[in-house]
Amino acid sequence: MTTGSRAMTRLADWPDLVEARPSCGTGRALRCDGAEIAHFHSARLADVHLSAPAIWRLRADLKGSTALRLVPGSAWVTVRLECESDIDLLLTLVSVALKAHQGSVAGDPAPSARCNESRGAAIAR
Numbered sequence: 001m002t003t004g005s006r007a008m009t010r011l012a013d014w015p016d017l018v019e020a021r022p023s024c025g026t027g028r029a030l031r032c033d034g035a036e037i038a039h040f041h042s043a044r045l046a047d048v049h050l051s052a053p054a055i056w057r058l059r060a061d062l063k064g065s066t067a068l069r070l071v072p073g074s075a076w077v078t079v080r081l082e083c084e085s086d087i088d089l090l091l092t093l094v095s096v097a098l099k100a101h102q103g104s105v106a107g108d109p110a111p112s113a114r115c116n117e118s119r120g121a122a123i124a125r
Contacts, residue, residue: 002043003081007090011038016098024115030094035101038094039115047076047115048093051100058096065089071116078116 001009011017011030017037022029027041039047052075055062062068062077067086069078079090 003083003087004040004043004046007046007081007087008040010087010091011094014094017094022115024117026117032098032101036115037097037101038090039117041115041117044081045117046079046081046090047117048079048090048097049076049101049115050093050097051075054096054100069116074116076116 008019008028008030012019016032017030018032020029020031020036022039023036024039027039029036029040030038036049038049041047050058055070055075055077059070062070067080067082067089069080071078077093079086079093081087081090
């Protein structure tokens, strides 16, 4: 089983998340109340929709991780899933994303709604 599959299996147990087709059309997505939270684009690559304010608050910690890629102007963080600690990091970021999206209007199209994969900015696979 790939790291992406293991992460998706663990997140499938979270009551607030529902698997859905990603808006970018690539891979698999998880949504909460209509908001896209995460996209799995490959067996080892996922984008998490943290929101711009959450990225701003956590930027120093996010920039320090070799498993993460930040794209200027994006509210998404790309996570390279190579090992179990990367899965744990992804789950932590999904938790932050769920908190960041609490109270948002379902399906509200924000300018930052495009994931990093759809921006052509994903990290090398």
